Amino acid sequence: MSVGIRHDDLRRRNRAMVISAVRRDGQPSRTEIAATTGLSHSTISAISSDLIGECVLMEARGETTSLKRGRPQVALALNPDAAVVAAVVLSLNFLSAAIIDYTGHVVAEEHRRLDTQHMGREDLIQQCIDIVGQGLDRLQLSGRRVLRIALAVQGITDAQARILLWTPITPHTDIPFADLLEARFGIPVIVENDCNMMAEALRWRNPERYREDFIAILLSHGIGMGMILKGELFTGTHSSGGEFGHMIHKPDGARCRCGRRGCVEAYAGNYAIWRNAHGLAESSEPAANIVDDDMQALAALAREGDGPEREAYRTAGEALGFGLGSLFALIDPAPVAVVGIGAAAFDLIEPSLRAAIARTAGGQHSGSISFDTEPDERPLIREGCAMRALTFVDQEIFAPGSQPQESSRQAAAI
Amino acid sequence: MSVGIRHDDLRRRNRAMVISAVRRDGQPSRTEIAATTGLSHSTISAISSDLIGECVLMEARGETTSLKRGRPQVALALNPDAAVVAAVVLSLNFLSAAIIDYTGHVVAEEHRRLDTQHMGREDLIQQCIDIVGQGLDRLQLSGRRVLRIALAVQGITDAQARILLWTPITPHTDIPFADLLEARFGIPVIVENDCNMMAEALRWRNPERYREDFIAILLSHGIGMGMILKGELFTGTHSSGGEFGHMIHKPDGARCRCGRRGCVEAYAGNYAIWRNAHGLAESSEPAANIVDDDMQALAALAREGDGPEREAYRTAGEALGFGLGSLFALIDPAPVAVVGIGAAAFDLIEPSLRAAIARTAGGQHSGSISFDTEPDERPLIREGCAMRALTFVDQEIFAPGSQPQESSRQAAAI
DNA sequence: CTCTTTTTTTCGAGCCTCAAAAAAAATCAT
DNA sequence: ATGATTTTTTTTGAGGCTCGAAAAAAAGAG
Numbered sequence: 001m002s003v004g005i006r007h008d009d010l011r012r013r014n015r016a017m018v019i020s021a022v023r024r025d026g027q028p029s030r031t032e033i034a035a036t037t038g039l040s041h042s043t044i045s046a047i048s049s050d051l052i053g054e055c056v057l058m059e060a061r062g063e064t065t066s067l068k069r070g071r072p073q074v075a076l077a078l079n080p081d082a083a084v085v086a087a088v089v090l091s092l093n094f095l096s097a098a099i100i101d102y103t104g105h106v107v108a109e110e111h112r113r114l115d116t117q118h119m120g121r122e123d124l125i126q127q128c129i130d131i132v133g134q135g136l137d138r139l140q141l142s143g144r145r146v147l148r149i150a151l152a153v154q155g156i157t158d159a160q161a162r163i164l165l166w167t168p169i170t171p172h173t174d175i176p177f178a179d180l181l182e183a184r185f186g187i188p189v190i191v192e193n194d195c196n197m198m199a200e201a202l203r204w205r206n207p208e209r210y211r212e213d214f215i216a217i218l219l220s221h222g223i224g225m226g227m228i229l230k231g232e233l234f235t236g237t238h239s240s241g242g243e244f245g246h247m248i249h250k251p252d253g254a255r256c257r258c259g260r261r262g263c264v265e266a267y268a269g270n271y272a273i274w275r276n277a278h279g280l281a282e283s284s285e286p287a288a289n290i291v292d293d294d295m296q297a298l299a300a301l302a303r304e305g306d307g308p309e310r311e312a313y314r315t316a317g318e319a320l321g322f323g324l325g326s327l328f329a330l331i332d333p334a335p336v337a338v339v340g341i342g343a344a345a346f347d348l349i350e351p352s353l354r355a356a357i358a359r360t361a362g363g364q365h366s367g368s369i370s371f372d373t374e375p376d377e378r379p380l381i382r383e384g385c386a387m388r389a390l391t392f393v394d395q396e397i398f399a400p401g402s403q404p405q406e407s408s409r410q411a412a413a414i
Numbered sequence: 415m416s417v418g419i420r421h422d423d424l425r426r427r428n429r430a431m432v433i434s435a436v437r438r439d440g441q442p443s444r445t446e447i448a449a450t451t452g453l454s455h456s457t458i459s460a461i462s463s464d465l466i467g468e469c470v471l472m473e474a475r476g477e478t479t480s481l482k483r484g485r486p487q488v489a490l491a492l493n494p495d496a497a498v499v500a501a502v503v504l505s506l507n508f509l510s511a512a513i514i515d516y517t518g519h520v521v522a523e524e525h526r527r528l529d530t531q532h533m534g535r536e537d538l539i540q541q542c543i544d545i546v547g548q549g550l551d552r553l554q555l556s557g558r559r560v561l562r563i564a565l566a567v568q569g570i571t572d573a574q575a576r577i578l579l580w581t582p583i584t585p586h587t588d589i590p591f592a593d594l595l596e597a598r599f600g601i602p603v604i605v606e607n608d609c610n611m612m613a614e615a616l617r618w619r620n621p622e623r624y625r626e627d628f629i630a631i632l633l634s635h636g637i638g639m640g641m642i643l644k645g646e647l648f649t650g651t652h653s654s655g656g657e658f659g660h661m662i663h664k665p666d667g668a669r670c671r672c673g674r675r676g677c678v679e680a681y682a683g684n685y686a687i688w689r690n691a692h693g694l695a696e697s698s699e700p701a702a703n704i705v706d707d708d709m710q711a712l713a714a715l716a717r718e719g720d721g722p723e724r725e726a727y728r729t730a731g732e733a734l735g736f737g738l739g740s741l742f743a744l745i746d747p748a749p750v751a752v753v754g755i756g757a758a759a760f761d762l763i764e765p766s767l768r769a770a771i772a773r774t775a776g777g778q779h780s781g782s783i784s785f786d787t788e789p790d791e792r793p794l795i796r797e798g799c800a801m802r803a804l805t806f807v808d809q810e811i812f813a814p815g816s817q818p819q820e821s822s823r824q825a826a827a828i
Numbered sequence: 829c830t831c832t833t834t835t836t837t838t839c840g841a842g843c844c845t846c847a848a849a850a851a852a853a854a855t856c857a858t
Numbered sequence: 859a860t861g862a863t864t865t866t867t868t869t870t871g872a873g874g875c876t877c878g879a880a881a882a883a884a885a886g887a888g
Contacts, residue, residue, distance in 0.1 A: 004431045004451035005424055007845040010875060017418045031835060039418035040877050045837060070834025071884040213651040229651065236746030237627040237643065246775035247740035251664065251732070260773060318665070326661035326740060332650035359674060361660035421876040424844060445866060454846050459868060484865025485853040 011047075014039060018047050019056065019394045022076050024207075027060050029073030048076055056082045056397055078103045083147045083397070085389035086135055086187075089381050090128060090153040091194065092116055092169045092221065092289060096378075097131040099139055099146065100386040102393070108138050117288060121172040128177065129184050136185065147396070149189045150389035151177055152197040152381050154224070157240040161190040165239060168222055168257060190392065193240035194218070196233055197384030198377060199226030202337050204387050205380075209372070213334040215327075217244065217320075218377055219342020219349075221289060222257060223265040229331060245269065247326060249319045254282035267319030268349075270295055270341065276312035277302075292341050299345035313348035320349065321356025328362020333369045339380060343373035425461075428453060432461050433470065433808045436490050438621075441474050443487030462490055470496045470811055492517045497561045497811070499803035500549055500601075503795050504542060504567040505608065506530060506583045506635065506703060510792075511545040513553055513560065514800040516807070522552050531702060535586040542591065543598050550599065561810070563603045564803035565591055566611040566795050568638065571654040575604040579653060582636055582671060604806065607654035608632070610647055611798030612791060613640030616751050618801050619794075623786070627748040629741075631658065631734075632791055633756020633763075635703060636671060637679040643745060659683065661740060663733045668696035681733030682763075684709055684755065690726035691716075706755050713759035727762035734763065735770025742776020747783045753794060757787035 014037075021033045028036070034044045051057040060077035082102040089096045093116050099108040110131055116124065128151070136146055155167025162178035178189040199216040212231045218224035223245030227234040235241045245265035246258055253262030254272065266272050271286040277298055302309035324336070338346050350371065358366040374380065428451070435447045442450070448458045465471040474491035496516040503510045507530050513522040524545055530538065542565070550560055569581025576592035592603040613630040626645045632638035637659030641648040649655045659679035660672055667676030668686065680686050685700040691712055716723035738750070752760055764785065772780040788794065 004428050004453035004457075005419075005845095006452070007424070007874065010419055010421070010424060010844090014418050014876090029835080037418035039420070041836070042838080042878080043418070043876055046876090049837085068834075069832075069886045071836070073835065236744070237748050238746045241744060241746055243743040243775055246743045248736045248743075248774055249665070251736050251770070252773070258775065260775065260777075263775070322662045322665045327744070329657040329660045329662075330650070330655060330741070330744070332652045332655055334651050356665070359666070360662055361657055361672065361674065361677070363674075419876095421843065424875090428844090443866075455867070456847080456869080457845055460844090463868085482865075483855045483863075485851095485855095485867070487866065 014043065015047055015051065016395055018044065018051065019078075019397070020391070022057060022078055023390070023394065027075035027077045029075055031073055033076070052076075054397075055079050080105065081144065083390075083393045084139060084144045085386065085393060086132055086146050086149040087382055087385035087389060088128065088132060088149065088151040089194070089378070089385060090116075090151065090169070091378075091381075092154065095127055095131055096382065097135045098382055098386065099135045100390065102390065104383075104386060104390060107142075108135055110134055116169040117171075119170065121170075121175070124170055124172065125175065125177075125180055129181065132181065132185065146185075146187055147393050148389045149181055149185070149187050150197075150385045150392075151181070151189065151191045152194045152385040153177075153191060154194045154222075156243070157191045157193055159235055159238055159240070161192055161240075164191055188392075188396075190388065192385065192388060193224070193226065193242075194377075194381045195224035195226035195242070196235070196240060197226065197388060198337075198339055198380045199228050199233065199384070200388055201380045201382075201384030203228060204383065209335055210337070213331075214337065215334055216337045216339055216380075218340045219268065219270075219320075219338060219346075220340040220377065221270045223269055223320075227331075229334075244323060244327065247323050249322055255284065255286065257286045264319045264323040268316035268323075268342070273312045273316050274298065276315055277309045279308055295341050296344065299348060302345070302348050310348065313345060314352040316342075317349035317352030317354075318356045321353040322360060324353070325357045325360025325362040328357070328369075329360065333362050333365055335370055335372070337372045337374060339374045340377045341375060344375040346371065346373045428457065429461055429465065430809055432458065432465065433492075433811070434805070436471060436492055437804070437808065441489035441491045443489055445487055447490070466490075468811075469493050494519065495558065497804075497807045498553065498558045499800065499807060500546055500560050500563040501796055501799035501803055502542065502546060502563065502565040503608070503792070503799060504530075504565065504583070505792075505795075506568065509541055509545055510796065511549045512796055512800065513549045514804065516804065518797075518800055518804060521556075522549055524548055530583040531585075533584065535584075535589065538584055538586065539589065539591075539594055543595065546595065546599065560599075560601055561807050562803045563595055563599065563601050564611075564799045564806075565595070565603065565605045566608045566799040567591075567605065568608045568636070570657070571605045571607055573649055573652055573654070575606055575654075578605055602806070602810075604802065606799065606802060607638070607640065607656070608791075608795045609638035609640035609656065610649070610654060611640065611802060612751075612753055612794045613642050613647065613798070614802055615794045615796075615798030617642060618797065623749055624751070627745075628751065629748055630751045630753055632754045633682065633684075633734075633752060633760075634754040634791065635684045637683055637734075641745075643748075658737060658741065661737050663736055669698065669700065671700045678733045678737040682730035682737075682756070687726045687730050688712065690729055691723045693722055709755050710758065713762060716759070716762050724762065727759060728766040730756075731763035731766030732770045735767040736774060738767070739771050739774025739776045742771070742783075743774065747776050747779055749784055749786070751786045751788060753788045754791045755789060758789040760785065760787045 017037050018033055021036055030044050030048055034041045057076050058079045060075040080101040080103045085100050087098045087100055093114055095114055096111045098106050101107050153164055154169055156165045158165055164175045164177055166173050177191045181189040195218050202210040202216055213229055216226045225242045225244035227242050246263045248262050249264045249267055250262045254266035255261055256263040256266035270290045274287055274290050298309055302313050357363045431451050432447055435450055444458050444462055448455045471490050472493045474489040494515040494517045499514050501512045501514055507528055509528055510525045512520050515521050567578055568583055570579045572579055578589045578591055580587050591605045595603040609632050616624040616630055627643055630640045639656045639658035641656050660677045662676050663678045663681055664676045668680035669675055670677035670680035684704045688701055688704050712723055716727050771777045
């Protein structure tokens with residue numbers, strides 16, 4: 001039941017558009033913004049003048065040796081001090097938090113190793129609260145206030161990005177992180193799936209390649225996916241969705257970490273490759289964790305010669321290929337980014353993956369499907385998390401109707 | 415690169431909102447529209463007064479015995495003569511066209527049996543042009559003009575809804591129906607996948623059940639799917655997408671009509687059930703067509719006792735269940751409508767389907783997943799097609815900025 | 829120093845939405 | 859019947875927003 005457009009929405013949306021144009025295009029001039037948004041020069045002038053007055057934007061008077069004649073364009077830039085956000089990443093045995101300024105630069109950072117699989121529920125929650133608190137404390141000194149906290153976590157969140165419903169990193173379920181952190185710090189919080197944040201980050205890193213439609217697949221202990229379709233992050237109807245790793249590859253097949261059988265992950269996750277490479281039964285219990293070095297060693301063995309190791313990677317590629325084929329049957333092929341330790345062994349996976357895709361509906365253009373690899377997922381997740389938090393701030397600074405100046409003036413006053 | 419909101423967009427969008435509110439809610443009063451859209455009474459009053467002046471809407475002065483005190487609400491209704499559209503449905507060996515008035519009522523209808531599988535490309539195109547021409551001719555007499563043609567067809571279209579890329583009903587591919595029909599009739603044309611139109615129709619028929627997220631599955635000779643996610647028709651990045659029937663059930667499994675192996679359809683399409691029921695090899699060639707009566711007879715046999723027929727339906731259910739499980743892994747569970755002749759045998763399919771789903775990631779809430787059945791797909795497809803054409807008209811009557819009155823006045827003048 | 833070019837700001841006109849007031853159209857009570 | 863009451867719809871005036879045109883600003887070119 002869509003709602004009518006109120007008169008004041010107009011300004012709000014166009015303000016958002018100007019801010020996002022500045023965030024996206026680096027340092028555009030007013031004229032460039034007018035061109036990309038299709039709004040008139042007068043409108044852009046008025047809006048950017050407001051935003052500068054509110055200390056959201058600033059004129060970047062860099063000494064641009066303009067080769068052109070005429071009045072030189074003045075570049076607009078985000079004001080780094082307009083806001084600060086916190087990006088928290090929780091993954092297997094690892095917790096990190098970063099404080100990010102409005103331009104996306106890291107102000108402070110903190111890492112901790114945890115035994116997430118065996119920690120108590122309260123302990124895990126407390127650790128997250130602590131690490132955020134520590135970041136905030138350090139900021140307190142500089143006088144800036146955090147306006148938004150984004151928590152990226154391996155696992156399934158609800159569609160409202162408030163609750164961690166399920167995660168492989170701890171047996172505890174339904175942890176309402178958003179409520180817990182909001183109660184503690186009084187700052188709006190969102191909880192997002194890590195792979196969704198990877199996709200978000202890829203779009204910022206390489207908008208040429210990752211624009212309207214693409215897929216980011218995490219090959220790690222488990223298999224995760226983040227997907228952007230028609231320019232929007234794809235989520236499930238109730239949860240963060242996109243559980244590519246738990247699509248069924250072979251009905252009643254190998255045992256998956258999730259307790260079911262035949263999932264793609266049960267053939268292509270680290271533990272599955274490990275299990276197959278060591279000749280263990282497909283029904284045997286998945287290993288709890290395998291360190292990256294061991295996986296690297298496995299890949300090295302597979303590269304040395306044909307044997308069970310190479311076969312394990314071949315099997316993984318096949319599972320991924322058929323899974324992608326099924327996915328492409330639904331959404332059509334799109335560029336794929338392969339992220340995580342598995343990307344370091346993508347040379348071993350790719351041949352059987354492509355062969356499998358070619359045997360599916362998505363394989364009609366299998367030659368044109370392109371894969372990019374990025375072995376380290378952590379920076380991606382943190383970047384995506386930060387950008388997610390920042391774009392939320394972008395849309396909150398020009399506030400819900402009533403006092404758009406108030407909230408931003410507070411930020412500006414700092 | 416989203417574009418700013420111009421000042422004149424505002425009116426245009428709010429007009430669209432009012433029209434869609436009237437189409438959706440039957441005969442709402444101005445007050446009700448103000449409530450559902452969130453716009454003020456004055457705005458609704460102004461817009462509806464315009465629309466009535468342009469003969470798009472009309473006041474429905476039905477003798478409503480208002481029980482309430484106060485000035486009675488006057489219901490607004492669509493003006494049936496505001497526009498007329500054509501809904502054309504092309505399926506296996508069957509072509510139909512209907513002329514629909516602005517309220518969605520059928521004005522004229524025409525059916526033809528064709529041998530689509532063996533017709534020449536030009537012949538097939540000519541038949542479609544003919545049947546539309548015939549409908550238009552008949553209308554010419556009544557003086558009304560068709561403003562939009564929508565063609566629903568089994569198969570894959572491009573994302574722009576202009577070209578039939580591939581279809582099982584004829585070996586010919588890449589037929590640019592939209593261009594062909596537009597060239598002939600000078601009326602805007604869209605070409606849509608039949609299952610997408612089924613989904614569209616279900617939303618109009620039963621908005622209570624089919625609202626934001628649901629799936630319509632066609633069980634027929636092949637397997638088709640239309641899906642609405644977050645209130646929007648889900649399409650692929652390049653094509654109409656949603657080729658559920660060609661998700662992989664068993665890698666390198668049974669032979670599918672599409673030439674590949676192991677697709678869901680190769681286990682659950684009519685030809686697959688037939689093949690399994692008759693003990694034919696999974697690698698044997700799919701039958702070209704099986705009449706509904708034969709399928710009904712097969713279902714009757716299956717109901718009589720345990721045998722190869724019942725087993726064939728069991729296998730079909732299992733393929734559908736694992737397929738839905740994989741789908742639900744991506745999008746989370748949602749209500750499902752089972753449409754087509756297969757829905758008449760859903761009692762035979764459901765047990766194994768549910769058992770399979772329960773063994774997948776989507777099966778977490780398998781008990782709460784609900785299925786509706788509707789054995790006759792044709793009326794649904796026609797309805798969806800009509801509504802699709804009409805909603806396009808809804809959004810074209812308040813035109814692209816310049817002369818919104820012109821086009822609608824033409825319609826009104828008729 | 830003046831002319832040209834390009835960017836940015838200013839200004840007035842034209843719409844649009846909104847809130848409040850007024851008008852309209854019915855029922856209820858006497 | 860008639861006036862009071864209630865509810866819906868229209869009218870009116872104010873305030874905002876965007877736009878195009880004109881003016882101002884800020885450079886290089888000659």
